[in-house]
Amino acid sequence: MIKQGGSDMRFFNRLLSFMKGRYGIDETFYLLFGISCAFAIANLFLRLWQLQIVIYIISAIAILRFFSRNYTARSRENKIIAEAFSGLRNRFRTYKTRKADKMHIYKKCPNCKAVLRLPRRKGKHTTVCPNCHSEFSVRVFKQ
Numbered sequence: 001m002i003k004q005g006g007s008d009m010r011f012f013n014r015l016l017s018f019m020k021g022r023y024g025i026d027e028t029f030y031l032l033f034g035i036s037c038a039f040a041i042a043n044l045f046l047r048l049w050q051l052q053i054v055i056y057i058i059s060a061i062a063i064l065r066f067f068s069r070n071y072t073a074r075s076r077e078n079k080i081i082a083e084a085f086s087g088l089r090n091r092f093r094t095y096k097t098r099k100a101d102k103m104h105i106y107k108k109c110p111n112c113k114a115v116l117r118l119p120r121r122k123g124k125h126t127t128v129c130p131n132c133h134s135e136f137s138v139r140v141f142k143q
């Protein structure tokens with residue numbers, strides 16, 4: 001019994017020293033894991049060997065990142081992914097607010113690219129950009 005326990009401890013210690021300094025789990029790991037799970041479920045129906053290879057590659061990247069000792073490189077990757085996602089989320093939020101705003105239309109100034117919020121009035125109008133003072137016409141189809 002004691003002997004058994006001792007070998008268990010040795011295995012555990014070896015595992016600990018193996019895992020020491022490894023990068024482990026971050027948001028990118030969850031993302032890759034989620035994508036490969038979603039693809040795996042899709043492939044139950046599609047049964048494409050190409051997709052299966054993609055699943056293996058994504059899983060391999062997730063596993064290699066997990067065991068990586070290069071903390072700096074992995075956290076840099078994770079930061080890029082996190083920033084891309086927050087940018088996407090912000091864009092989606094902006095899109096939703098603008099879509100919900102039935103009183104205004106949102107137009108980009110052709111000169112300075114500033115987004116202007118204009119009253120939604122049907123027809124063709126001329127607008128002056130408050131940012132660069134250039135004049136441009138806006139057409140509203142729907143009231």
Ligand SMILES: [Zn+2]
Pocket residue numbers: 109110111112113114129130131132133134
């Ligand atoms: Zn402008």
